[in-house]
Amino acid sequence: MTTILEVQNICKQYNGKKILENVSISIAANQIIALVGNNGSGKSTLLKIMAALLKPDSGFIVKHRQALKIGYVPEVTPSHILFTPQEYLYHMGCIRGMNKKQILQKIEDLLELFQLIDARNTRIVHFSKGMKQKVMIMQAMLEETDLLILDEPLSGLDAKAQNDFEQILTKVRDKGLSIILTCHETKLLENLVDSVLLIQQNKVIQAKELSNNPVHKLIFEISSLPSLNEIFPFIEIQHKRLLSSGQYEIVSIVQEKDSDQILLKLLQKNASIKYLATINHNKEQFSSHF
Amino acid sequence: MTSLLRYQFINYFRTYHYVPPFTIFILCLVVNYTFVPNPILDSYSFTSLLLFFLMGWFTVTLFHAEDEGQKIITTLHTRSPVHYNLGILIICGLIAFSLSCVSIIYPILIDAFFERPKGLHILLGFLSHFSLSLLSIALTALFTRELVKNRQNTWWGVLCILIISVVIATIKNNILQINGLIWLLPPVHLSLEMMSIDDQIKGIPNIFFWQFAWIFIYTSFIVLLFFFLANRKRK
Numbered sequence: 448m449t450t451i452l453e454v455q456n457i458c459k460q461y462n463g464k465k466i467l468e469n470v471s472i473s474i475a476a477n478q479i480i481a482l483v484g485n486n487g488s489g490k491s492t493l494l495k496i497m498a499a500l501l502k503p504d505s506g507f508i509v510k511h512r513q514a515l516k517i518g519y520v521p522e523v524t525p526s527h528i529l530f531t532p533q534e535y536l537y538h539m540g541c542i543r544g545m546n547k548k549q550i551l552q553k554i555e556d557l558l559e560l561f562q563l564i565d566a567r568n569t570r571i572v573h574f575s576k577g578m579k580q581k582v583m584i585m586q587a588m589l590e591e592t593d594l595l596i597l598d599e600p601l602s603g604l605d606a607k608a609q610n611d612f613e614q615i616l617t618k619v620r621d622k623g624l625s626i627i628l629t630c631h632e633t634k635l636l637e638n639l640v641d642s643v644l645l646i647q648q649n650k651v652i653q654a655k656e657l658s659n660n661p662v663h664k665l666i667f668e669i670s671s672l673p674s675l676n677e678i679f680p681f682i683e684i685q686h687k688r689l690l691s692s693g694q695y696e697i698v699s700i701v702q703e704k705d706s707d708q709i710l711l712k713l714l715q716k717n718a719s720i721k722y723l724a725t726i727n728h729n730k731e732q733f734s735s736h737f
Numbered sequence: 738m739t740s741l742l743r744y745q746f747i748n749y750f751r752t753y754h755y756v757p758p759f760t761i762f763i764l765c766l767v768v769n770y771t772f773v774p775n776p777i778l779d780s781y782s783f784t785s786l787l788l789f790f791l792m793g794w795f796t797v798t799l800f801h802a803e804d805e806g807q808k809i810i811t812t813l814h815t816r817s818p819v820h821y822n823l824g825i826l827i828i829c830g831l832i833a834f835s836l837s838c839v840s841i842i843y844p845i846l847i848d849a850f851f852e853r854p855k856g857l858h859i860l861l862g863f864l865s866h867f868s869l870s871l872l873s874i875a876l877t878a879l880f881t882r883e884l885v886k887n888r889q890n891t892w893w894g895v896l897c898i899l900i901i902s903v904v905i906a907t908i909k910n911n912i913l914q915i916n917g918l919i920w921l922l923p924p925v926h927l928s929l930e931m932m933s934i935d936d937q938i939k940g941i942p943n944i945f946f947w948q949f950a951w952i953f954i955y956t957s958f959i960v961l962l963f964f965f966l967a968n969r970k971r972k
Contacts, residue, residue: 500809501971519813525804529751538747541740542814586810 449476450511451593451625452497457506459492466492468649470506474594479620479639480627484646490629491522493646494596497627515594518587522598522629524579528571532563532582535571539586550589557585560618577608581615588619595619597628613639663706666722667713668694674716681705696721741815741824745802749828754798758791762836770849777850781862782932784840785869786903788833789925792873793895796829800881801888818971819964822883826874826960833870840866857941865928868952873899875959876923883967898923906930924952 452474459467466489474480482490495501497508498519528535533554540550558564561581566574571582580600587595601609616626616639644651665682669675672687672695682705686698701709703725710720749755765787769780803811812821841862845854854862880894905912906926912919927948 498813500813519810521806521809523804523806525807525810527804528807529748538740538744539810539814542744542811543816544740583810586814 450474451476451515452511452517453509454493454497455507455509457493457496457503457508459489459496459501459503465649467496467503467646470646470649470651472644472651474625474627476593476625477620477623478625478641479616480625480642480644481640482627482629482644482646484629488646489649490646491598494519494598494627494629497594498596512593516590516592517594517596518584518589518592519596520580520583520587520598520600522602524576524583524603526572526579528579528582531568531570532558532585533567535582536585536589540589543589545590553589557588561585561615575608576603577605577611580604580608580612584615584619588624592624595624595626597626599629601630662726663701663703664722664724664726665699665701665706665709665720666696667699667718667720668692668696669713669716669718670694671716678709678712681709694719700726738820738824738827741811741820742827744811745799745824745828749799749802752798752802754802755795755832758794758798762787762791766840766843770844770847773847773849774851775844775849777852777854777858777936778861778932778934780844780850781841781858781865782929785837785862785865785928785932786925788836788840788866789869789873789903790899791836792829792833792870793877793899795832796874796877797881797891797895799825799829799832800878800883801891805882818967822878822964822967826878829874830871833867833874837863837866837870851936857938858936861932861941861945864949865932868949868956869925869928871956872902872923872925872952872959875956875963876902878963879959879966884963884970903929924948924955927952 450473454470454472457467457470458465470489470493472480482493484490492501496503498517499508500519530538536554536557537550540553541547545553558567561584563578563581563585566578571579574582584595584597584600601612604612620626620639668690670693675682675697681701683700684697685700688696690696706723710723713720766784769775769783808821812818815821815824841859844850845859876898877895880891880898882888882891885891885894902923902925905922906929909919909926912922931945931948
């Protein structure tokens with residue numbers, strides 16, 4: 448995948464307190480990345496640095512495309528915008544320096560993409576939180592944006608609005624944009640995200656591509672761990688514990704294509720299969736970060 | 738910049754936050770000239786002082802007209818926080834100019850003075866209104882959310898600095914005993930002193946122009962200080 452933006456060794460501190468320390472990540476084209484972590488872990492700070500709203504104490508943002516366009520949607524959705532979406536987007540476009548014809552065409556496209564045609568002449572202040580969030584994304588996409596930065600886009604949205612939002616992000620990705628977003632308490636994006644970055648102790652400590660290959664969750668009991676050496680390369684052990692019976696209970700993930708072979712080998716080693724089911728590994732991996 | 742000014746102006750217009758200070762301005766102007774005739778420069782001095790306080794109100798509401806989140810978005814589209822703040826300051830300046838003109842022209846139109854004001858009265862009146870208005874905008878900007886986090890501190894800060902600026906005029910003799918201090922304090926007293934001159938003057942003394950120039954220079958320093966502090970805060 449083509450990298451469009453790289454964050455290299457970013458450090459940032461506020462009032463002597465380290466927020467980010469040597470953070471390096473890269474963002475590929477046409478990818479949705481979720482940035483997860485606890486409150487105050489530095490997620491929003493990292494996004495603001497990427498959007499050039501904050502200057503890092505050290506480190507660089509390297510853009511791999513000439514004139515890479517970045518759209519930013521802040522964490523706090525403005526609640527009191529006294530314009531209609533049409534007026535609001537027109538003003539923002541003019542402030543950006545776009546020409547009138549170009550803005551009007553783009554507004555039409557965005558209103559259609561975000562299904563706000565009927566609400567085009569209603570003032571945004573009267574919109575629901577979900578609709579306001581749509582307008583916020585629209586303003587970030589006024590120009591041909593390459594990367595969309597969304598800070599806590601789902602916070603405060605009800606389940607239906609979150610569902611709508613997921614569909615919108617899918618449409619946006621299908622248009623070729625990359626998206627990086629922070630999420631805190633929701634698992635709704637688990638079907639959508641390609642990669643998860645976990646911020647902990649001021650660092651991005653995990654960067655994991657989520658696989659879409661079908662997998663099985665396999666729980667079995669076995670008396671001897673060394674006998675598993677042969678199949679270890681093919682299973683991902685999530686959890687193991689010693690039972691009172693002296694047996695080990697192993698909770699593992701196996702690729703669907705390897706399942707039959709692994710089951711056969713386990714049975715040959717007198718293992719007892721307790722559970723086997725197809726799971727969405729993508730969801731499992733995503734959920735494990737919350 | 739024109740697009741930003743248009744947006745900021747329409748947004749402010751739709752907030753209706755200008756209604757209280759504007760109403761007070763109109764009411765005070767009308768009440769002040771209810772009884773006629775009036776002295777020219779004394780009346781202009783009073784309305785310029787009124788405008789000095791009301792411009793603080795206009796400035797705070799203009800700086801806070803947008804949501805905090807929307808401010809970030811507008812700044813991003815503007816591509817420079819300096820341009821964003823400059824846009825607001827320009828609108829404040831335009832309001833100051835308009836209200837200064839109204840303050841000068843209204844009493845002339847209703848013939849509220851002892852005599853028909855001459856060019857020098859109008860010039861002095863305009864300089865007094867406009868210089869104090871700009872000074873008020875600059876001082877108030879230091880207490881807006883750009884630099885002060887807590888909104889309550891904004892209002893207290895603005896009120897204190899504007900009142901202190903006027904009080905300086907009455908305790909000037911004590912302040913003069915401390916070398917150089919008078920140059921650091923807001924020069925509202927200069928305007929008040931100049932405007933206390935008799936209406937029968939034949940010409941404007943040269944020192945007056947220097948004193949008004951100092952008010953404008955002092956205002957410029959405060960505006961630069963505002964941009965410096967805002968830039969430092971962003972880091």
